[in-house]
Amino acid sequence: MALLSLDNVSVTIGRLHPLDGISFDLDRKEILGIVGESGSGKSLTALSVMGLLPLIGGKVTKGAIVFDGIDLVSLPETDYRRLRGKRIALISQNPMTSLDPIIRIGAQIDQVSQLHLGLSAVAAQARSIELMQQLRIPDAATIHGNYPHQLSGGMKQRMVIAMALAADPDLIIADEPTTALDVTIQAQIIQIMVDLVRERGLALMLITHDMGVVAQACDRVVVLYAGRVAEQAGVADIFATPKHPYTRELIRCIPRHGQAPGSLKGIPGTVPSVMDYPSGCRFHPRCAHAQAICGTEVPLLEQKTSGRAACHLTEVLAHG
């Protein structure tokens, strides 16, 4: 049984429907990439699993999210709290803003193991410093007493990673953990994180808009487009035989040497707004292969042996 399983999950925020029928599984010890352009619903997927949608006025209106046999959609808040930070940890998009600026950084890491593992202040501090050392933070004991603004972005993100690891979670959700960082250290931070996750046998949901990161770190990948799953497949397959035209475009846009990395601006057209999603296949206005059916009927994720794509034309394209 999968560790985490989303089945046909739809999310509503007010009158908007930013996620529509998201399904995917994440196994133990697996690193699953979630890719898509800005606004495709990656962060909302993370928030749905964390049970934090109410904070932004959203809720899961359809479908099931099951974590280790626990139905998360109907889980009472008090039980959810024992899961958050303890069994499912979040690494957020922007390390600059995700730490409390007036509390010592070490105390923020200690807080997690004190809360969930019942450690004393002294034990929690020792544990945090050890974690920091594993994250290759030099002079961890000193940095433990620093405030967030005294550290660089890369250092801060390592602290957030330490915070995520502090209570030995089963699953870590990393939402674009390096997007806000200097390009030169992005790959390094990803590598440190992936190494630790593999070492400890954790599951990782790695959200990114960079297919390069997927290639570097992931076992499998789910491609999101405009709040729906466009395709999911193993990493080797997705690069060898991408089935969805959108996935092809994403791969085409991986920055080569000397190009500005991380940018997906290369796909022609613009991401549709959540207020105004196109009918049928939401990618059809930007798709070079679009046919009449694409504008009228929603393509379903078809079950295939190696991978699945939500496209009317997979057969045609595969042979064309």
Next chain:
Amino acid sequence: MLGYIIKRLLQLIPVFIVVSMIIFSIIHLVPGDPIDSMMQIGSTPEQRAELTARYGLDKPLPVQYGIWLAKMLRGDLGEAIILRQPVTALIAQNLPHSLLLGVLALAFSTIVGIVAGALAAVFKDSWIDRSVMTLILLGSTVPSFWLGLLLILLFAVQLGWFPVSGARTWSALVLPVLAIGLGGIALVARVTRVAMLDIARRDFVMMLHAKGLSRWRIQFGHILRHALLPVVTILSLRIGWILGGAVTIEYVFARPGLGSLLITSLNQRDYPVVQGCLLMLAIAVMLGTLIGDLVQAAMDPRVRDSST
């Protein structure tokens, strides 16, 4: 932190010089000759010359200021003309009453304001939020001297719970503190509420939820702590306002204090006393701002680091 304190103290010196110049020149801004206005009817020309010399008014202005400043720094604020006592002695008698009243009123409005604002923020848009904020709005629209009179009428005259005036018992403090403090609650509560709601939307709060902390711990252990930073800022700015309130309220309640002394000596044109009182008020405002800055620096490491 020590460096920060020293730096802030040094920054106060030019402010103090400007303030002292203004207070010094008040005596020269009075219409007519200050000596004329100080002299009693029937004074002799000798007395006039003696007064002029005593206040050094025969010397050039900058010299006069220098002498005044030097004396002041030695703790000599001159002699009261009407009351015929050293001004410092008068201030020493009255200042503690005003300080007590001011500090209590400030503490009262701050504590009630923070609690009210935090409740309104935590229960945003509920009946608690609406009733707290409505009550507070009502309280803030009433001027403190009028409120003082109302309180006297109700609690002192009608119900007889507290003394009408004076400062002999602790219970005599209750109504003046209420009269000054009630009006201050609104601002503190509103700033607390707005700051808490604003901070609740920050990314780091989402992360606190993601760590599994309880809602209460996040609201009171993290968000409120941040919200206190702007509250401290407005509090330090309000010191002057509170003292101003104390001036009129002391008069309304016939309490001794710097305010009563100031108003009496203004009426009697006792300028050395007026100068002394104004100087004390100015120093109180400066110290208030300084304490506010220091408290903020103690609470926020970013402030400490950016200004040293």
